[in-house]
Amino acid sequence: MIRTAALAHVRDRRLIQTRPEGKEVFYMAGGKIDPGETPLEALHREIEEELGVGLAGVAELGIFEAEAYGHATNTGLHMTCFLADLTGEPHATGEIAEFRYFTVAEYAAMDHVAPGSMMVFKHLATLGLVDW
Known part of the structure; x- marks a missing residue:
C-alpha cells in the first residue's frame, strides 16, 4: 500500500494535476508520506517541492483508495486528499515537468x-466544485 497526501486545488472550476518528469500521466499534486510524517505535513512539503508555493485554508476532503497507477498490479493507493488555496502562483519545480488544470x-x-x-x-464534480 502506497500512502500519499494530495492537493485538490480548484481554479475556475478545474482541478490542478501535475506531470512528473519522464511520465505521460498527470497525477494529483502531492506525494508519498515519509516515515514519522502526518499527511498534512507531507502535503505542505510536497506542494512546496512540486509547485514552489505554500498552502492556505487547508481542509481534508477525504481518503481515496484505488490501484496505484504505474506500479505493480494489485499495488494499492491510500490517498489523503485536502482542499486548499495556494499562497502564490504555482510553477513546476524539481521533478515536475508541468501542471495543468x-x-x-x-x-x-x-x-x-x-x-x-x-x-x-x-x-469534486458531485460536490459541484469542478465542471464535468
Missing part, C-alpha cells in the same frame, strides 16, 4: 489517467 471530461479524455485522480475528480 482540468475539468472531469478533459482529464478523462487523456490517453492515460490515474484511477485515484479520477476518483477525486468525480467526487
Whole structure:
C-alpha cells in the first residue's frame, strides 16, 4: 500500500494535476508520506517541492483508495486528499515537468489517467466544485 497526501486545488472550476518528469500521466499534486510524517505535513512539503508555493485554508476532503497507477498490479493507493488555496502562483519545480488544470471530461479524455485522480475528480464534480 502506497500512502500519499494530495492537493485538490480548484481554479475556475478545474482541478490542478501535475506531470512528473519522464511520465505521460498527470497525477494529483502531492506525494508519498515519509516515515514519522502526518499527511498534512507531507502535503505542505510536497506542494512546496512540486509547485514552489505554500498552502492556505487547508481542509481534508477525504481518503481515496484505488490501484496505484504505474506500479505493480494489485499495488494499492491510500490517498489523503485536502482542499486548499495556494499562497502564490504555482510553477513546476524539481521533478515536475508541468501542471495543468482540468475539468472531469478533459482529464478523462487523456490517453492515460490515474484511477485515484479520477476518483477525486468525480467526487469534486458531485460536490459541484469542478465542471464535468
